[in-house]
Amino acid sequence: MTRASDFKHRVRARMRVTGETYTAARAALLASPPPERARHEQQRIVARWFDDGGRLRAIPARRKVRVAVLLEILRRFTPGEVLTEAEIGVRLREVHPDVAFLRRELVGCGYLSRSGGTYRVSTEAPARTATERRELPVWERVWLPEFLAGWASR
Template sequence: MTRDSDFKQVVRARMAGTGESYTAARASLEQEAYDAARAEQERLVGRLFTDGRIAHVPARRKVRAAVLLEVLARFEPGREYAEREVNEVLLGVHEDFAYLRRELVNYRYLERQDGRYRTAAHAPARSPIERQEIPAWEGHWLEGFLSGP
């Protein structure tokens, strides 16, 4: 059952307008939110990637986070990587692999311990300020990606 009362009100408003059941209205709204988040992600990164590479790392945090999510998809969830392996993956994206590696750790997408890296076990908890700078796609995609196939 949904705990967010604001979202429940939106679901109930949709139910009243469409005649759908609660479950159907909620699923439709969640799909619309997913589609909107994916469209925003594609808008943010679509023009930056050419043949899987980026010419420059964006300065704007929201766009940079969107790029990092695209880069993160190149890693296998749960697998442990040596720093050299991480660098090889990141060199396929941009020549400043050290900066990308540091940003992936800073955004808590990768975890580092004793020179070994792995994707985070769970999506990071974000403060309200951080949530303003993170694309909506993170909330829809990241947890499922990190949990693996």
């Protein structure tokens, strides 16, 4: 019963984020890779690229790994949160000294949006092409909709 209830929460979270019908959201979740495997891969990447203090050792060159790292950094923010460039810088500096690169990457991936001097943490999952979905970590499809809907564990 609990597993079915959890799955329904995931379906409804996906519906809120994507605007899909229940049937379409359910079908998409059933067709997606198992979350356990995606979670394990994300944990492996985090263990390799972050030290025990939560600082990024280096910025990965491979896009898939870099986006997995950005998803981990995104956990430090709240969906819908509006911050100045200085506030973003303070949070990102806790992770890595190259704040400008991380900020640009977060904007480029659609996790942050910029308007003037303020940044807003996305409340909707970015639209991805089929090619982008293949190039990005599965964890984005598993975790991001729940995070944006407020279901992700913090």
